[in-house]
Amino acid sequence: MILVVGASGQLGTAVVRRLASTQNAERVRAFVRPTSQAEHLRIPHVELAYGDLRNAASVDEACKGGGVDVVIATANTVAPRGRYSFDSVEGEGYRNLVAAAKKHGVKQIIFMSAPVTPNDDAVPTLRYKRLIEKLIVDSGVPYTIFRGSLFMDDWFALMGSSIPLRGAESATLERPFWFARAFMKGTGHLVEGRGIALVAGSGKTRHAFIALDDVAEFIVKAVRKPGALNKIIEIGGPEILSWDDVVALFSRVLGKRVRTVYAPAAVFRLQQLMLSPFSPAAGNLMGMNWTFATAASAYDMSSVGPSFGVRLTTAEQFLRSKLALAEAPS
Numbered sequence: 661m662i663l664v665v666g667a668s669g670q671l672g673t674a675v676v677r678r679l680a681s682t683q684n685a686e687r688v689r690a691f692v693r694p695t696s697q698a699e700h701l702r703i704p705h706v707e708l709a710y711g712d713l714r715n716a717a718s719v720d721e722a723c724k725g726g727g728v729d730v731v732i733a734t735a736n737t738v739a740p741r742g743r744y745s746f747d748s749v750e751g752e753g754y755r756n757l758v759a760a761a762k763k764h765g766v767k768q769i770i771f772m773s774a775p776v777t778p779n780d781d782a783v784p785t786l787r788y789k790r791l792i793e794k795l796i797v798d799s800g801v802p803y804t805i806f807r808g809s810l811f812m813d814d815w816f817a818l819m820g821s822s823i824p825l826r827g828a829e830s831a832t833l834e835r836p837f838w839f840a841r842a843f844m845k846g847t848g849h850l851v852e853g854r855g856i857a858l859v860a861g862s863g864k865t866r867h868a869f870i871a872l873d874d875v876a877e878f879i880v881k882a883v884r885k886p887g888a889l890n891k892i893i894e895i896g897g898p899e900i901l902s903w904d905d906v907v908a909l910f911s912r913v914l915g916k917r918v919r920t921v922y923a924p925a926a927v928f929r930l931q932q933l934m935l936s937p938f939s940p941a942a943g944n945l946m947g948m949n950w951t952f953a954t955a956a957s958a959y960d961m962s963s964v965g966p967s968f969g970v971r972l973t974t975a976e977q978f979l980r981s982k983l984a985l986a987e988a989p990s
Contacts, residue, residue: 713753868896
């Protein structure tokens with residue numbers, strides 16, 4: 661049995677579907693909150709376990725029955741539903757999860773983390789990723805930790821386009837979080853509608869942007885993989901691109917000129933400081949923009965992809981496939 665925590669989110673959903681659809685389908689327990697929209701996970705080989713990371717008893721129950729031997733954790737509070745804090749979910753919640761995994765003899769925890777940056781201490785998501793990594797490593801439970809570069813699905817959309825969100829299940833940026841919804845409502849069609857792309861910083865910082873579906877594939881391929889145990893692995897896409905490169909790619913794929921509107925990285929840092937007292941999650945998103953405007957995640961994937969048997973999606977392949985969905989008749 662594989663327990664997926666964060667199963668109703670975009671990455672969690674992609675992982676669950678892959679696990680349940682393999683030829684020798686895994687038994688999957690999808691851990692979701694009672695208020696989550698999880699009907700799409702009622703599929704063969706998947707059972708729903710209702711609970712909350714903040715409730716230690718429900719986490720213990722999810723890990724206990726049915727022979728759970730692998731825990732996959734993708735839960736986070738980047739775009740929260742309701743009154744969730746970073747410390748309650750990614751602090752107390754992950755302490756509950758790791759304690760339950762250790763208690764019940766789980767043989768592998770797979771955790772989705774984020775790149776290491778100079779700003780980790782100043783950005784809640786990144787700070788808690790480092791704390792969770794240490795918690796898992798120190799627990800004694802065998803682990804696989806993936807530090808993923810920036811997801812095309814999210815970061816290309818934040819440049820002002822709805823195209824990367826087409827066809828996505830439980831898209832992170834479409835969750836009922838006021839700030840993300842307001843941002844996408846105001847900017848979500850700038851690229852395709854007005855030929856304007858929004859870029860934080862100089863546009864020169866380079867990342868190995870990765871498709872979320874490829875991230876899910878890495879996670880599934882890591883399950884019970886001996887060579888993946890007790891390792892922290894950086895994963896990204898097959899190319900290292902700057903933000904300016906991505907703008908040029910939008911222009912090529914759309915067949916029209918797309919001009920760039922740059923915002924200094926410091927502006928996002930200021931927005932983070934202003935928003936955080938009122939909405940820590942909104943401030944966190946601005947902090948992420950500030951960080952990745954200047955901190956690179958230019959991972960070399962020449963050996964990592966083949967070692968997991970993952971065929972990586974190029975940025976152009978990703979955008980063209982999404983554009984085809986956008987243009988398909990309803």
